[in-house]
Amino acid sequence: MAKKMDFAQKSKKKSDVHTCPICAGPIQYVKHVKAVKTEDGAWKFRSLNTGVCKCNEAEVYA
Numbered sequence: 001m002a003k004k005m006d007f008a009q010k011s012k013k014k015s016d017v018h019t020c021p022i023c024a025g026p027i028q029y030v031k032h033v034k035a036v037k038t039e040d041g042a043w044k045f046r047s048l049n050t051g052v053c054k055c056n057e058a059e060v061y062a
């Protein structure tokens with residue numbers, strides 16, 4: 001029983017960290033709020049969870 005729980009906790013922790021296959025850096029997930037214009041001309045905010053690493057951090061934080 002105790003072993004089973006241990007394993008579950010470990011695998012849960014592991015899944016929080018993603019490594020980019022391109023730059024081999026850690027990927028951080030940030031909430032990225034994007035303004036989107038709707039068809040009737042109103043602005044809506046959409047929040048997206050975006051994975052950020054060295055490959056695209058300049059793009060996301062620009």
Ligand SMILES: [Zn+2]
Nearest residue numbers: 020023053055
């Ligand atoms: Zn990368």
